[in-house]
Amino acid sequence: MKNWQIQETDANLQLMAKTLGISEIAANVMANRNLRSKNTSLNFLRPTLDRLHDPMLLKGAKEAVARITTAINAKEKTVIYGDYDADGVMSTAIMYKLLARLGADVSYYIPHRQEEGYGLNKAAIEKLSAQGTRLIIAVDNGISAAAEVRHAGGLGIDIVMIDHHEEGDALPPAVAIVDPKQSGCEYPFKELCAAGLAYKMAAAICLHMNTPFEEHDELLVFAAIATLCDIVTLTDENRIIVNNGLTVLNANKLINPGLGSLITLRGYLEKPIDSFGVGFVLGPCINSSGRLESAELSVELLLTQDFTRRMELAHRLQELNDSRKNLTTECVERVMENLDPSDKVLVIIDEIAHESVAGIVAGRIRDATGRPTILLTPGEGAMKGSGRSIPGYNLYEALHANQGLFTRFGGHEMAAGLTLPPENIPILREALNRNCPLTDEAFTPVILVDRELNPDDVTLKLSDELSMLSPFGKGNDEPTFLSRNLIAENVRVLDEKNTLIFTLLSPGGRKIKAIAFGLNEIFHQQLPEAKSQATGGILMDAVYIVETNVYNGTASVQMRLRDFVIK
Numbered sequence: 375m376k377n378w379q380i381q382e383t384d385a386n387l388q389l390m391a392k393t394l395g396i397s398e399i400a401a402n403v404m405a406n407r408n409l410r411s412k413n414t415s416l417n418f419l420r421p422t423l424d425r426l427h428d429p430m431l432l433k434g435a436k437e438a439v440a441r442i443t444t445a446i447n448a449k450e451k452t453v454i455y456g457d458y459d460a461d462g463v464m465s466t467a468i469m470y471k472l473l474a475r476l477g478a479d480v481s482y483y484i485p486h487r488q489e490e491g492y493g494l495n496k497a498a499i500e501k502l503s504a505q506g507t508r509l510i511i512a513v514d515n516g517i518s519a520a521a522e523v524r525h526a527g528g529l530g531i532d533i534v535m536i537d538h539h540e541e542g543d544a545l546p547p548a549v550a551i552v553d554p555k556q557s558g559c560e561y562p563f564k565e566l567c568a569a570g571l572a573y574k575m576a577a578a579i580c581l582h583m584n585t586p587f588e589e590h591d592e593l594l595v596f597a598a599i600a601t602l603c604d605i606v607t608l609t610d611e612n613r614i615i616v617n618n619g620l621t622v623l624n625a626n627k628l629i630n631p632g633l634g635s636l637i638t639l640r641g642y643l644e645k646p647i648d649s650f651g652v653g654f655v656l657g658p659c660i661n662s663s664g665r666l667e668s669a670e671l672s673v674e675l676l677l678t679q680d681f682t683r684r685m686e687l688a689h690r691l692q693e694l695n696d697s698r699k700n701l702t703t704e705c706v707e708r709v710m711e712n713l714d715p716s717d718k719v720l721v722i723i724d725e726i727a728h729e730s731v732a733g734i735v736a737g738r739i740r741d742a743t744g745r746p747t748i749l750l751t752p753g754e755g756a757m758k759g760s761g762r763s764i765p766g767y768n769l770y771e772a773l774h775a776n777q778g779l780f781t782r783f784g785g786h787e788m789a790a791g792l793t794l795p796p797e798n799i800p801i802l803r804e805a806l807n808r809n810c811p812l813t814d815e816a817f818t819p820v821i822l823v824d825r826e827l828n829p830d831d832v833t834l835k836l837s838d839e840l841s842m843l844s845p846f847g848k849g850n851d852e853p854t855f856l857s858r859n860l861i862a863e864n865v866r867v868l869d870e871k872n873t874l875i876f877t878l879l880s881p882g883g884r885k886i887k888a889i890a891f892g893l894n895e896i897f898h899q900q901l902p903e904a905k906s907q908a909t910g911g912i913l914m915d916a917v918y919i920v921e922t923n924v925y926n927g928t929a930s931v932q933m934r935l936r937d938f939v940i941k
Contacts, residue, residue, distance in 0.1 A: 376937050378856060378917055380823045381406045394419065400839050402825045403853045419842060421614040423594075429574040433559035437550035438534045438575060439582045442511065446478040446583070450508040454482040455494060456673070457514040457568070458664025460603035460657050464569040464596040465513035465536065467676040471593060472576045476583065484669040487730055491758075492784070492791060494522035494533075503529040511536065514568035517553055518784050520546040536571050538606075540770055540786055563610045565849075569600030570615055591622045592629050596676070598622075602649055603657035605788075607849030616649070616845045623647055632675035635688040636660075645924075649845040662694035665730035666701075701728050705735045709749070710742065718810040718817075719772075720747040721803040727751045733760035733789065740764060744817035746772075746810075748792070750799065756781055757799060761790045766816055776805050821917050821936055827855040829880035834931045837922045852919050854936060862912035869894050878933070888918065890935035900940040913941040 385405035387398045394401065394415055409415045417425060429435055445452045452473065456466030466482050473480040485491065485498060493515040499522060502510065509532050516523070516535035523533050523546035532549045541556050552571060554561040566574070573593055580587040598619020601612050608616060627643055628634035633656075637643055640655050647656070663671040667690075675687040705727045713722070720739065727735065729751040736749040740762045746769060748761035763769035768787045777783065779802050783792040794802065832855075846852040863885070864877040874897055876888040890897075901912075918933040 376819045376821050378821050378823055378937070380826060380856065385410055390415070396842075397836070397839060399825060399827070399831065399836060400843065403840070403843060406822075406824050407850060418613070421617040423614060423618055426574070426611055426614055427562055429578040432552050432554060432561045432571075432574070433556060434550045434552045435575065435578055438536070438552050439578050441509065441532060441534055441549050442473075442575075442579055443582055445509045446473060446476050449477075449479045451506045452478055452480045452509040452511065453502050453507050454480065455498075455502075455510050455512045455515070456482060456484045456669070457492065458484055458487045458669035459514075460660045460672075461567045461569050461600040462514040463660055463664070463669055463672045463676070464600035464603075465572040466673050468569055468572040468576055468593045468596050469511055469513055469536075470673075470677065472579065472590065476579070476585065482670075482673060484664070484673060486668055487664055491782075491793075494519040494526075496522055496525050499526045499529065499531065503531055507531055509534065512548075513572055514538070516546065516548065517551070517556070518542045518546075520544055522546075523548050536568060536575055538566055538568050538571060539784055542784075563612075565607045565609070566611060567597075567601050567604040567606045569597045569604075570606075570612060573597035573615065594619045595623045595629055595633070599652050599657065599660070602652040602845070602847060603661065605653075605848050608845055608847040609849045613845070613850065616847075620647060620649075620652075620845060630676055631681075632678055632684045632687065635684040636675065636691060639685075639688045639692055649847055653847070658698070659688075659691040659695045662698045663691055665698055666694045666728070698731060698734075702731045702734050702738070705731060706738045709735065709739060713739070713743070715743045715745060717803070717807050718745060718812050719767075719803075719806040720745050721750065721799065721806065722747065723750045723757070723799065725752060729753065729758050732758070733762065733791075736760050737762040741819075744819050746806075746812075748790075753793065756793050757796050759792045759794070761785070761792070763788045763790075764812075764816065767810070767812055772806055772809070775809065776802060779805075821854060822851065823856045823917055824853050825855055827857050829857050829860060829878065829886060830882040830884060832857075832880070832886055832920055832931055832933060834922065834929060837920050837931050840920055841922075854917055854919060856915070856917050858915045859941075860914050860916055862914060865912060867894065867897065874935075876935075886931065886933060887923065888916070888933035888935055890938070893935065893938070896938070897940075915939045915941070 383405040387401045390401035391398045393412055404415055409418050454466050454469045456462040470480055470482050512533060512535040517537040517539050526533050534550045535548050537553045554564045576593055577587045598616045601616050606612055624646055627637050642651055660672045663669050671687055678684055709722055709724055732749045732751050736747045740747040746763045746767050748759050750757040750759035761769050769790045770785050770787055773783050773790055779794050779798040781793040785791055840853050861879045862876045863879050866875040872892050872894050874890040878886045878888050880886055916935050916938040918935045921932060921934050922929050923932040
């Protein structure tokens with residue numbers, strides 16, 4: 375049973391609604407997100423690009439811009455050294471496209487997940503040195519690679535890094551480090567992903583070189599996709615980047631031909647692309663290449679001008695994503711069958727899991743158990759793991775307190791990666807659980823409810839108004855409402871699709887469609903088997919999202935149920 379918590383507010387909702395020209399329901403949602411002042415609220419409702427902060431406020435930006443522009447003008451061989459997830463792919467594409475347009479001698483390099491692992495490595499640096507590289511721009515990595523940066527310096531290679539991960543005990547001796555989380559950086563927003571930072575640095579480079587930046591909408595789209603895929607908080611600059619990036623993308627689905635091929639293949643050419651479309655349809659395909667093959671396939675998709683090659687790559691990414699889904703499902707089922715969730719922090723070993731899906735599986739186990747989860751899989755002479763956390767448990771800090779156990783580790787509060795000798799696993803498990811501050815209450819999933827609604831308030835007009843508060847994601851959750859004593863006139867139980875479709879009656883006699891994904895087991899648990907195929911007469915309380923459903927060109931409002939209790 376999930377814990378439904380109705381958020382309380384002391385805001386003057388009538389005044390907010392009148393001042394902002396919105397309904398009290400929308401004002402209530404905004405107040406629940408601490409949007410109280412007029413200026414803050416108006417900025418939220420009007421997330422224009424001119425509200426982005428000056429990139430030169432970033433510590434290291436001045437030095438980074440100077441070194442990169444020197445390399446551009448001198449035609450020094452420059453390599454963008456990326457990462458194999460969507461953020462790394464998009465960061466690479468942003469910097470490569472910008473520098474290529476500015477006439478640089480530029481190429482890119484993405485390490486292979488299984489063969490090289492995350493971040494800068496000495497073998498790759500030596501290979502790039504032999505090719506004449508004089509500048510490496512590390513994007514979405516580098517902040518913990520002090521030894522590798524020193525090695526590059528010994529080979530005559532300068533390194534500029536654009537990263538967003540937490541710094542370690544000592545910063546690398548790079549020519550410039552742009553990372554708002556580094557000590558001494560007073561940049562007003564700390565939660566940009568690497569592609570967001572790359573976009574900001576691209577603007578700074580153009581300003582320094584007296585080159586117009588407004589024409590680079592394609593780079594904004596890349597930054598928006600990465601921001602959604604990297605699950606950073608959708609506030610402040612991230613909200614601005616995603617809102618404007620999605621607007622640009624929906625106005626021109628082919629703004630990047632390769633991305634357009636993927637959009638076409640996934641059936642989004644004729645329908646709006648929102649946070650869900652990026653986070654759960656396009657993003658996983660972009661991520662899949664780095665998980666199962668090479669992320670260079672995704673970068674190539676974004677860079678190639680050849681139509682046949684674009685379509686080949688788009689189909690390949692879709693195939694890889696299908697394989698990734700199958701591997702994930704098999705691993706989750708295998709782990710759940712043998713799981714003993716008595717620990718507060720789960721440290722799980724799966725000997726046959728594909729290491730590329732470890733993070734996804736850890737997230738699924740976390741969601742199912744409500745516990746921070748680390749999944750470990752065999753690597754060469756060591757165990758490699760990915761962890762996913764819950765609110766209130768800083769996974770990075772917990773690992774940092776045990777850093778002597780690891781060959782390598784990094785990440786942030788909610789997610790981390792690690793490598794350690796097999797004999798250290800029991801020590802890690804014991805230490806994490808001994809020092810875990812979480813109480814049993816923390817493991818009960820909480821659904822924050824914005825407001826209790828009369829079902830007659832659930833209208834298409836309300837759905838349209840709430841969409842003004844999008845994009846939704848971390849830090850700006852989808853508005854969630856509660857209605858009690860709903861009458862289900864009809865229920866379609868589609869167990870093969872794990873889907874429920876309700877026809878609900880409002881007190882005013884309106885029929886409202888409600889759909890629930892993944893809640894069939896709960897439905898069957900709450901009703902006797904004989905009644906679970908009931909066609910009506912069910913009384914229930916439910917928490918839900920208000921959304922617009924378009925079918926055969928006709929729009930109607932529907933509830934997307936997150937949880938329910940049948941009475």
